[in-house]
């Protein structure tokens with residue numbers, strides 16, 4: 001599979017997305033679109049809707065490739081630092097916002113930057129777009145660690161995670177919730193766990209280690225994963241599930257999967273014997289996404305299909321973004 005074929009797959013709209021976007025009106029503005037997920041999400045929105053609907057992607061565009069890629073696919077790319085109130089005021093109005101800006105890595109070394117992006121930037125956006133529907137990308141890291149035996153955290157669980165990054169993500173949720181309650185902004189908090197692209201993600205990280213004969217760290221014990229195309233589709237579908245006070249949804253696959261099992265399965269596909277390090281902790285970050293399956297239906301790509309595609313990608317020296325997920329970290333330090 002080529003890079004272009006992969007991006008076509010990750011941005012392929014499901015019938016449910018097409019139908020869902022037909023039921024709501026207005027343009028779509030994606031904020032923080034220059035990262036790992038934004039380009040394929042924006043392209044899916046473009047492919048799922050008629051040409052008269054504007055799809056706009058806002059980011060600082062630290063990666064010029066992301067900007068070019070978006071423009072090539074009929075998306076209006078708008079460079080903007082979302083911490084700049086004046087610049088945010090100048091952004092076009094849109095009835096639908098997908099909010100994806102965030103910072104995770106580097107928190108331990110520069111925590112103030114993480115707090116600015118994850119908690120101050122949301123105030124700027126929530127004030128500017130109080131009249132729009134907003135799907136806010138959040139994370140399963142807002143929950144405390146839990147064991148696979150529980151089936152994962154559910155949306156009503158208390159938010160008492162380890163580590164400063166996770167608390168900055170709670171701040172992001174609280175800021176948006178405040179504006180949803182006080183300004184009536186329809187919002188959905190989209191708690192995502194581990195999107196799978198072939199160029200990054202938990203399966204990519206494990207497969208790369210197995211392929212190179214490097215030890216796979218099993219400290220985390222279990223993980224949740226979802227195909228990035230399915231995560232993109234769910235985010236777009238969630239626009240019509242926004243509400244005031246805000247709705248909350250865990251978004252990931254159905255299973256809590258053993259890291260050891262994943263490495264063994266990938267080893268099997270790659271013709272390699274995995275080597276392991278660390279000992280599995282009883283508790284890690286795991287979410288129960290049952291509610292998302294009830295509301296949005298099944299995913300289009302199974303775990304087995306993700307594993308096969310990942311192994312084939314690694315075997316054929318497919319591109320790596322060089323952005324490890326650090327899924328092994330269970331102390332909340334990033």
Ligand SMILES: NC(=O)c1ccc[n+]([C@@H]2O[C@H](COP(=O)([O-])OP(=O)(O)OC[C@H]3O[C@@H](n4cnc5c(N)ncnc54)[C@H](OP(=O)(O)O)[C@@H]3O)[C@@H](O)[C@H]2O)c1
Pocket residue numbers: 031032033034035036037038058059060061062063080081082083100101102103104117121137138139140192193194195196
């Ligand atoms: N991928 C996953 O598996 C996963 C799992 C759980 C949660 N999430 C969350 O979901 C969201 C999207 O995921 P992702 O993987 O695409 O994240 P990502 O790669 O970190 O992309 C987020 C993008 O936000 C943009 N951004 C940051 N500060 C900004 C600012 N001041 N103004 C404008 N744009 C800014 C950055 O692009 P520029 O440099 O171009 O500005 C960055 O690349 C993130 O918030 C992430 O934390 C992702």
